Amino acid sequence: MRRKKETANIENMEMATRRRGQWRDILGRLFRNKLGTLGVIIVVVLLILIVFAGVFTKYDYSAQDFGSRFLLPSLEHPMGTDNFGRDLWSRLLYGGRISLLVAVVAVIIATGLGIVFGSIAGYFGGKTDLIITRLMDILMAIPALLLAIAISSALGSGPIKTAIAISISSIPHAARIMRSTVMSVKGNEFVEAAQATGSGNTRIIFKHILPNTIAPLIVNATLQLGGCIMSISGLSFIGLGVQPPTPEWGSILAAGRAYIRDFWPIIVFPSLFIVLTVFGFNLFGDALRDALDPRLKD
Amino acid sequence: MSLLDIKGLTIHYITHQNTVRAVNDVDLSIDTGKTLGLVGETGAGKTTTALGILRLIQTPPGKIVSGEILFDGKDLLKESEHNIRMIRGNDISMIFQDPMTALNPIMRVGDQIAEVVYLHGDCTKEEAKERSLHMLETVGIRAERSTEFPHQFSGGMKQRVVIAMALACKPKLLIADEPTTALDVTIQAQVLKMINELKAVYNTSMLLITHDLGIVAETCDEVAIMYAGQIVEYGNLEHIFDNPKHPYTIGLFKSLPSLDKDVERLSPIKGLMPDPANLPTGCKFHTRCDHVCEDCKAIEPAYQEIEPGHFVRCLRVERGEI
Amino acid sequence: MIKYFIKRLLWTIPVMLGVLVVVFTITYFTPGDPVMTILGTGYTPERYAAMAHEFGLDKGYFGQIGSYIWNLISQGSFGKSFASNIPIAQEIAIRFPVTLKLALLSTFFVVIVGLPLGILSATKQYSAFDTSLTAVALILCAVPSFILALLSLILFGVKLRWLPISGLDTWKSWILPVATNALGGIAVLMRMTRTTMLEVIRQDYIRTARAKGLKESVVIRRHALQNCLIPVLTVIGSNLTMQLAGAIIIETIFNINGMGMYLMQGILARDYPVINGTVILIAFIVCVMNLAVDLLYALVDPRIKAQYTSGKRKAKAIRKLRSAKTEVE
Numbered sequence: 044m045r046r047k048k049e050t051a052n053i054e055n056m057e058m059a060t061r062r063r064g065q066w067r068d069i070l071g072r073l074f075r076n077k078l079g080t081l082g083v084i085i086v087v088v089l090l091i092l093i094v095f096a097g098v099f100t101k102y103d104y105s106a107q108d109f110g111s112r113f114l115l116p117s118l119e120h121p122m123g124t125d126n127f128g129r130d131l132w133s134r135l136l137y138g139g140r141i142s143l144l145v146a147v148v149a150v151i152i153a154t155g156l157g158i159v160f161g162s163i164a165g166y167f168g169g170k171t172d173l174i175i176t177r178l179m180d181i182l183m184a185i186p187a188l189l190l191a192i193a194i195s196s197a198l199g200s201g202p203i204k205t206a207i208a209i210s211i212s213s214i215p216h217a218a219r220i221m222r223s224t225v226m227s228v229k230g231n232e233f234v235e236a237a238q239a240t241g242s243g244n245t246r247i248i249f250k251h252i253l254p255n256t257i258a259p260l261i262v263n264a265t266l267q268l269g270g271c272i273m274s275i276s277g278l279s280f281i282g283l284g285v286q287p288p289t290p291e292w293g294s295i296l297a298a299g300r301a302y303i304r305d306f307w308p309i310i311v312f313p314s315l316f317i318v319l320t321v322f323g324f325n326l327f328g329d330a331l332r333d334a335l336d337p338r339l340k341d
Numbered sequence: 342m343s344l345l346d347i348k349g350l351t352i353h354y355i356t357h358q359n360t361v362r363a364v365n366d367v368d369l370s371i372d373t374g375k376t377l378g379l380v381g382e383t384g385a386g387k388t389t390t391a392l393g394i395l396r397l398i399q400t401p402p403g404k405i406v407s408g409e410i411l412f413d414g415k416d417l418l419k420e421s422e423h424n425i426r427m428i429r430g431n432d433i434s435m436i437f438q439d440p441m442t443a444l445n446p447i448m449r450v451g452d453q454i455a456e457v458v459y460l461h462g463d464c465t466k467e468e469a470k471e472r473s474l475h476m477l478e479t480v481g482i483r484a485e486r487s488t489e490f491p492h493q494f495s496g497g498m499k500q501r502v503v504i505a506m507a508l509a510c511k512p513k514l515l516i517a518d519e520p521t522t523a524l525d526v527t528i529q530a531q532v533l534k535m536i537n538e539l540k541a542v543y544n545t546s547m548l549l550i551t552h553d554l555g556i557v558a559e560t561c562d563e564v565a566i567m568y569a570g571q572i573v574e575y576g577n578l579e580h581i582f583d584n585p586k587h588p589y590t591i592g593l594f595k596s597l598p599s600l601d602k603d604v605e606r607l608s609p610i611k612g613l614m615p616d617p618a619n620l621p622t623g624c625k626f627h628t629r630c631d632h633v634c635e636d637c638k639a640i641e642p643a644y645q646e647i648e649p650g651h652f653v654r655c656l657r658v659e660r661g662e663i
Numbered sequence: 664m665i666k667y668f669i670k671r672l673l674w675t676i677p678v679m680l681g682v683l684v685v686v687f688t689i690t691y692f693t694p695g696d697p698v699m700t701i702l703g704t705g706y707t708p709e710r711y712a713a714m715a716h717e718f719g720l721d722k723g724y725f726g727q728i729g730s731y732i733w734n735l736i737s738q739g740s741f742g743k744s745f746a747s748n749i750p751i752a753q754e755i756a757i758r759f760p761v762t763l764k765l766a767l768l769s770t771f772f773v774v775i776v777g778l779p780l781g782i783l784s785a786t787k788q789y790s791a792f793d794t795s796l797t798a799v800a801l802i803l804c805a806v807p808s809f810i811l812a813l814l815s816l817i818l819f820g821v822k823l824r825w826l827p828i829s830g831l832d833t834w835k836s837w838i839l840p841v842a843t844n845a846l847g848g849i850a851v852l853m854r855m856t857r858t859t860m861l862e863v864i865r866q867d868y869i870r871t872a873r874a875k876g877l878k879e880s881v882v883i884r885r886h887a888l889q890n891c892l893i894p895v896l897t898v899i900g901s902n903l904t905m906q907l908a909g910a911i912i913i914e915t916i917f918n919i920n921g922m923g924m925y926l927m928q929g930i931l932a933r934d935y936p937v938i939n940g941t942v943i944l945i946a947f948i949v950c951v952m953n954l955a956v957d958l959l960y961a962l963v964d965p966r967i968k969a970q971y972t973s974g975k976r977k978a979k980a981i982r983k984l985r986s987a988k989t990e991v992e
Contacts, residue, residue: 078801181681184953185946186908193686193942196930197693273807277912280809281927296813303813304821311817314810322805397873401789429876437874442867445886447964456885457875490965506875 072334079330085323093139102130104137104290113306123308125299131308135316138290143320145206145285146271150264152210157217158260162248164218165225176222179215187212191274195283202291205284209274213267220263224256258335265328269321276317292317343370344546345394345514350408352386352393355401359618363389365570367408368644369548371514371563376540376547378557380593381567382614387550388438390567391516394548395433396425412514431461434507436536438519440499444491451477451487454506461510476505480535497528504536511543518550533560554597558582566590569615569625572644576651586653588630588663624656632663668958675954680732682946687728690935697745700933718745718936731939741940746932751940754925759944761831762914762921766906768841773848773902778895780849781856786883788861796853803850809912812843816916829918840917844909848902855898859891866890892963900956904949 073079092099102120108128116123122131164175182190195208228234229252237247272292278284279293280300287298292313299309352364364386371377379387392398394410396417410417412433417425434457437443445453454473455466462469474484480501491499500520507515517536521529537560540547549560557564557578564581566574566589574587585591592610612629615621621628627637634657642656657663698714699706715721719730719742734740741751784793819839820828827836863869864887872886873879911923918924922941929937961968 177677177681181678181685184678184682184950185686185942186904186949188908188911189942189945192911192926192930193689193938196933196938197689199694269805277807277809281912281915283930296810300813303817307817307822310813314814317810318802318806321807322802325805326801395874397870426876426878429874431876435874437867437871439867443871445868445872445890446966447889448886456877460876492966503871506871 069331069334073330076330076333078326079334082323082326082328082330085319086327089139089320089323090143092136093143096133096136096140100130100133100136102133104133105129105288113302116308122312123306125295125309126302126306131295131312134290134295135292135312138292138295138313139316139320141202141285141289141291142272142275142293142317145202145209145275145291146268148203148206149209149213149271149275150267152206153213153267154217154260154264156210156214157219158221158253158256160214161218161221162225162252162256165222166229166244166248166252168226172222175218179218182212183215185212188274188277191278192281192283195278200283200286202285202289205275205278208278208284209271212274213271216267217260217263220259221256224259225252228252228255262328262332262335265324265331269324269328272317272321272324276313344373344413345369345371345548346411347390347394348409348411350390350393350410351406352389352398352403353406354403361618362620363403363570363617364393365620366644367567367570367572369565369572369575371546371548373513373546374544375562376549376560378561378564379548379550379567380552380554380557380564382552384614384617385567386570386617387567388518391435391518391548391550394516395429395435397429427461430457430507430512431510432512433514433516434510434512435516436500436503436507436518436520439523440496440503441523443503444499446491449488449490450494450502454487454502454509457506458509472509473505476509477502479508479539480505497524497532500524500528500532501535504532504539508539508543508545512545515540515545515547516550517547519552520549521556522551522553554593566593569620570617571625571654572652573626573654574652580648580651584651586647586651586658587626587655588632589626592629592631624654632657634662667961671954671957675950679947679950682950683732683735683943684728686939686942686946687731688724690938691724691727693933693935695933697933697935701745718743741944742936744929744934744937746928746934746937751936754937755922755940755944758921758925761919762907762910762923765837765840765844765910765913765919765921766903768837769845769848769906769909770899770903772841772845773852773906774899776845777849777852778856781853782860782883782888784853785857785860785864786879793857797857800850800853803846804854806847808844808847808909809916811846812839812913812916815839815843831917831919836917840913840919844906844913847909848905852895852898852902856891856895859894860887863887863891889963893960893967896956896959896963900952903952907945907948 073083106129108124110128111120111124112126112128114120114124114128120130120132122135125131125134160175160179164172185193190212191208194211195205198204198208234247234251237251242250275284275291276293276296279286279291280297282297285291285294287294295313296310299306299313303310347367347369350364350367350369351362354361354363367386367390369377369379369390379390381387389398389403393405394412394417396405398405405418408418412428417428420428444450451470451473454476455469458464458472458476459466459469462472464472474487477484477487482498482501482505486494491502494502500523504520515536520536521532524532533556536547539545549556551557561578563577564575565572566581566587568589574581574585574590581590582594585594589610592608596607596609598607610629615625615628621638623636623638623640624630624633624642627633630637637656640656642654642659644652644654645659646652647658653659655663698711698718698720702710702714712721719727722730731742734742739752741755743750744754780796784796787793816828816839819826826839827833828839829836831837831840864883868890869882869886872882877885910921911926913919914921914923915927922945925937926941928934929941
């Protein structure tokens, strides 16, 4: 018994070191990719600006100043002011917190539920798999944005509800990836060996299968972040999702829409933030995928 | 005069990281109606040589660095792209190694044969179609099957289709790149026999690429042994089989099982072929050679004619030491 | 083949039914009482009961969904709008052609622009043309269509005054909505075509085609293009879906009276039958689209067709297709 434990420990250590080496390789490949590096830089700069928004801004994002409405960009207001005389730069930085947070929460929920559904379907197969796959087929048949609109009109507005609305339409994708990875890992001999030595299902799933599915799930999550930011801002823009006066990139756009003919900064700058963020996450996700699977690269 | 005369052909694959010297200073010639066997291990540069003749090297990264390829007296490397296209499939055609992937999966096999006939044949589409049916019958496939798709054929049948396609325009030179390697052993002999018969009918010359010395003995008139991008020994069948000189050639024979002789155990050549991106100095074979001397490591051996028509690239043979 | 077609069709029906149940359930459990909203200050218990009965709201979840499905199948009816009391099918009949036209036009441009650009980009890999086109596509992939719409509206509508910014009165007014809806799809299709094409032109049969002496343009057109149609078809299929969903936001920006505008009215008025009707109809169209794309695969690729016709290999073929589709998405 003790011997068995010891060998198991050695195996674990070996696996751990192998994994650490693997991650170092991956990072190396990631930074050799110029576009990937650009993506990482964009994401990191944005994160710093948003997390330490207080350091980079002089104005309270909600402070109204009717004497200085619709100011064009200047040193004082780098991105101008809005219809209430609020500093757009501060609103966009603080708004980024909401946009990113909602996106991250949505991706976490989607990935988490995707893991649950996907691993159950992939591991147990048969009828269970059939039922879950068909359910996912149904969810996939409704265009993601439409589903999010329907859920969000039912739940009402607010950051948490938006995150839930967005996440549900992203579940099938994560579940699919999880399912196919689990199915391919399950076929490996070490899983059969574990089953032969009498390990329970939960133990096999957590110990042997899940660690092997981390890489594709991380790639998927990174790539989905960009999409989620787009969907959140889209929802807020049409009046669902997050609503004014809470600053969120989409809701700032929605509020600015009335002034589109006369005051361009209120549309252009929030758009710039959304596009740059999505661009950064997309580049990062693409590079991560190539780094994890070098075969795919041309 | 020979039909094909290759002189000093050198082909490199150049990437950011390194330069792969796939083919280095290769001389070959084939007479009309004759078959030359090009023998070597995987990665020796055989396929690259063949693709070089048709100028089908993917550029970049591939590049024909120097040399000349005289076909019917014309240097193929100096011809225009248009002229080369007129030669491909018409005067020189090629059979590829893997019949499973060599055919377009979504085109009917009859159409794939008719395509090359129509292109070069100066005929109507109907005549091309007729010819494709005839070619199928020639390689032993019923003409009705011309409307089927490649996935409906077995590996051996696919290779027959490829052969029909290659011979449809009665080429002067056929390049067969390991035409039987991917096939079942039982099919190999059939396919090989068919290639030989058809070749005789059309009076076609052939460059047969293989790593199977048995096939060479049955099929070829002359043999070139290739190692690390160079021809190390060249001669007719008697030269190579009865009087091999280069240690690599001798090693190849020793590593073969034989029915005639009773050998205790086979003696494979030790070691692996050098990385073509990082070739050794001197003789490329010195890292694996049993007869290696100090000079072998420094001096690049010359390609010497040691008896009429028998060439060897070995320092110690040249010096008469082995 | 016909057997496959029927099987595939039979599978589409439960998916559609599932879609209906999901959407209906979402709106059913939405908090708030629509009858109260309609009656407003005119509330009396009698009028409430009468109104609830008229809309079938007194029947409970299963009763309501049952009669919804029954009415849809037997009369093609999506019920009546709470707000206007007009049959929803009637409203949709007016608006749906507009949205469909917008989506089809965008898809048309996606295909005729994205496909050739992707092929060119692949055949000239690493050239300046390829690099710059790939860069543009990468950026376009990060721009949501509504932002593209807003920005082009400012530039071409407000600053340059070249194009009208609302309604669909002249052909000129179609330009911005179609272009902004299509650009993202063009970028996606271009990238996908490029990747697939690069993979296909490395195949042995392309080398065979070149060895025949065919011109490079013929090699690409006759041999490479058809072989990369499967993933490309998938993208085009999912693109039409994207265009339909994207049209909803685009329509609100350009003031186009289509399904999107109708849906938005429904959401603002909490008019659930309208939300149900529009979302379910669009999802149904997506199901039919997916069905069509799956059948097209079989027409394009004889291998898939063969696998469908022989029962044994069918399951394998579908599994392969699924994984191909997953990769695409």
